[in-house]
Amino acid sequence: MSKLKIFTKGFIKENAVFALFLGLCPTLGTTTSAINGFAMGLATTFVLVMSNIVVSMVKNFIPDKVRIPAFIVIIATFVTIVELTMQAFVPDLFEVLGLFIPLIVVNCIILGRAEAFASKNNVLDSSIDGLGMGLGFAMALTILGAIREMLGSGAIFGFKFITGDGMLAFVLAPGAFIVLGYLIAITQLINKGDKKTVLEVLSGVWKIARSFLKFLNFSK
Amino acid sequence: MDYVIIIIGAIFVNNVVLAKFLGICPFIGVSKKVETAIGMTGAVTFVMVIATIVTYLIQKYVLVKFGIEYMQTITFILVIASLVQLVEIILKKVSPALFQALGIFLPLITTNCAVLGVAILAVGNKYDLLKSTVFAIATAVGFGLALIIFSGLREQMDLANIPKGMKGVPIAFVVAGILALAFMGFTGLA
Numbered sequence: 100m101s102k103l104k105i106f107t108k109g110f111i112k113e114n115a116v117f118a119l120f121l122g123l124c125p126t127l128g129t130t131t132s133a134i135n136g137f138a139m140g141l142a143t144t145f146v147l148v149m150s151n152i153v154v155s156m157v158k159n160f161i162p163d164k165v166r167i168p169a170f171i172v173i174i175a176t177f178v179t180i181v182e183l184t185m186q187a188f189v190p191d192l193f194e195v196l197g198l199f200i201p202l203i204v205v206n207c208i209i210l211g212r213a214e215a216f217a218s219k220n221n222v223l224d225s226s227i228d229g230l231g232m233g234l235g236f237a238m239a240l241t242i243l244g245a246i247r248e249m250l251g252s253g254a255i256f257g258f259k260f261i262t263g264d265g266m267l268a269f270v271l272a273p274g275a276f277i278v279l280g281y282l283i284a285i286t287q288l289i290n291k292g293d294k295k296t297v298l299e300v301l302s303g304v305w306k307i308a309r310s311f312l313k314f315l316n317f318s319k
Numbered sequence: 320m321d322y323v324i325i326i327i328g329a330i331f332v333n334n335v336v337l338a339k340f341l342g343i344c345p346f347i348g349v350s351k352k353v354e355t356a357i358g359m360t361g362a363v364t365f366v367m368v369i370a371t372i373v374t375y376l377i378q379k380y381v382l383v384k385f386g387i388e389y390m391q392t393i394t395f396i397l398v399i400a401s402l403v404q405l406v407e408i409i410l411k412k413v414s415p416a417l418f419q420a421l422g423i424f425l426p427l428i429t430t431n432c433a434v435l436g437v438a439i440l441a442v443g444n445k446y447d448l449l450k451s452t453v454f455a456i457a458t459a460v461g462f463g464l465a466l467i468i469f470s471g472l473r474e475q476m477d478l479a480n481i482p483k484g485m486k487g488v489p490i491a492f493v494v495a496g497i498l499a500l501a502f503m504g505f506t507g508l509a
Contacts (some may be wrong), residue, residue, distance in 0.1 A: 120347060120488060124432045128340035168400060175393040183389060198339075201392045201439055205432040207344060272338050273500040280492030284484045296484050 105227050109235030115208045116239035116279075117286035122208040125199045126240055127275040133256050136244025138192050139199065140237020142185065144230065146177045147209050151229035153177075154217040170213045171204070178204045208236060239282075246278050322453055325446075329457035331505035335433050336465040337498060342433030346466055347491060349424070356470035360463030362424040364456070366406060367434050370399050371455035374438040375448055395438050400429045433462060469498060 115121045125143070130136040153173050161169045182200050185193040193200065203209070212232055217225040248254055251270035253261035268274050281304065288297045333339055336346050342363070349359045374395050382388050407425045410418040428434060437458050441451040472494055481490050 120344075123343040123347065124340050127343060168397065171396055171400060172393065175396050179389060179392050182392065198341075198436055198439060198443075202341075202432045202436060204392055204396050205429075205435050268500065268503075271499075271503065272340070273496040273503065275340070276492045276496030276499055280485075280489045280496065283492065284489035287487075287489070288484050293484075300484055 102224070102227055105224055106231040109228075109232035110238060111235075111286065112290060113232075113235075114239055114286060115232055115236045116243075117283050118290060119208075119211075120283075121211060122206045122236060123279075124202065125206060126243065127272075127279065129196050129199050130240050130244035130247055130275060131251075131270050132248040132254075133241050133245040135192075135195055136240035136242075137237060138189075139196055140233070140240040142181050142196075142200065143203055143206060143208070143236055144233025146174060146181060146203050147212060147233040147236075148226055148229035149177045150174045150209055150213055151217040151225040152222055154213045155220060155222045155225035158218045166218065167210075167214070170210060170218075174209050174213070175204045208232060243275070243278055243282060246282075247274050250274065250278075321450070325450060325454050326457040327508055329454055330461040330464060331502065332508050334461045334465055334502050334505075335437070335458045336462055337495070337502045339436070341436040342431050342462055345424075345427060345431055346469065346495070347488065348427075350466055350470040350473055350491070353467060353470045353474060355424075356466045357463075358420055359424045359427075360459070360466055361420070362428060363431065363433065363462055364459035366399075366403060366425070366428050367437055367459045367462075368452060368455045369406065370402055370434050371438050371441050371451050372448070373402060374398055375441060375446075375451045378442050391439070391442070395435055399434055399438070403429050433458070465498070465502075469495060472498070 109115065111118070113119060116123065116126050122143070125139050129139040150170070150173050154170055157169075157173075178201060181203065182193075185196075185200060212229060216228045220228070245255055247269045248256075249265075251265045251267060251274055253259055253263070253265040266274075269278065281300075285297065285300055285304075288300060329335070335341050336343065345359055345363070349355045377394060377398060378388075378391070382391060382394065403425055407418075410425075437455055441454050444454075446454055473491060476490060476494065485493070
């Protein structure tokens with residue numbers, strides 16, 4: 100596999116969230132706004148890249164039977180580093196993401212990549228794989244966060260573009276599930292190469308968005 | 320009264336799956352049939368309660384005592400992972416029937432973030448041992464409630480005429496969203 104292919108496969112084709120359904124808890128729990136989603140994505144990317152590098156370096160020394168606990172310890176170490184660093188330098192963000200920072204350790208993407216890729220490939224390929232997968236995850240969280248923020252509070256990356264409130268349900272729990280459901284549907288259609296249905300779904304989404312904007316007196 | 324608030328809060332108001340977003344992977348993964356959902360609930364309850372008690376004791380008598388609270392994440396995940404292994408071995412010897420029923424779900428639980436999440440939350444909320452245990456049981460009941468309702472809905476959905484693009488996982492998420500909307504009605508109870 101070429102280096103470029105290793106890097107890009109994490110964005111759409113093997114996107115951790117939209118295609119493989121991994122790491123769904125932080126995906127739903129932290130994407131109340133685009134910034135939060137992006138920050139969570141970057142924290143996960145850091146852990147993913149570092150753990151992939153270390154796992155691929157020590158893969159020949161770890162006996163096969165204890166490899167999973169060993170991987171978990173490596174991952175937990177980097178999660179603790181992220182946790183303490185964020186607590187020290189961005190306490191506000193740490194407060195918002197809260198429980199989901201220590202929970203990076205049980206994010207199935209990270210253990211999954213360590214087991215499926217880093218334990219079989221060299222250091223360079225593993226770090227590229229970690230970076231691609233991590234940025235794909237960050238992209239998914241940012242998109243989900245941006246959509247929820249737009250619908251839920253009428254803002255994007257913190258800049259408000261409507262007066263008044265949005266549909267609060269989209270910032271709360273139900274919106275997370277519903278938006279993610281539609282995003283997964285679109286990704287599945289793209290991966291199947293079904294262009295006609297993709298256009299139909301996208302035009303449907305556009306119609307919903309337009310009527311929503313009309314409802315908020317934005318399109319005048 | 321404290322206990323009532325903890326129980327109602329953990330089951331309905333702050334439902335672990337539908338409000339706190341913990342344990343989404345098994346929620347989506349093993350909810351195709353009511354039977355497997357019940358099996359998973361049993362396994363999660365078992366591990367969650369034991370894990371919360373053990374991690375509480377470790378937090379109090381090891382981490383705090385020696386001033387190494389920053390090792391919390393590493394210690395807790397290792398304890399949970401080995402606990403799951405231990406439960407599996409003991410169950411195999413003591414009750415083969417129960418092992419048969421829960422067997423395939425047990426390894427999955429290590430990466431169930433609800434277990435680690437509840438352990439960390441119980442410590443973070445400064446509960447004592449009894450409150451932590453009650454909190455763990457109530458959370459597990461909340462998890463089971465959401466999972467079993469959801470699997471019932473998904474069994475019905477197999478018969479429904481769903482648009483092509485939404486079949487499978489996407490429609491499951493939309494239904495979960497509507498279920499979460501229903502659970503929002505409990506806000507204010509506790």
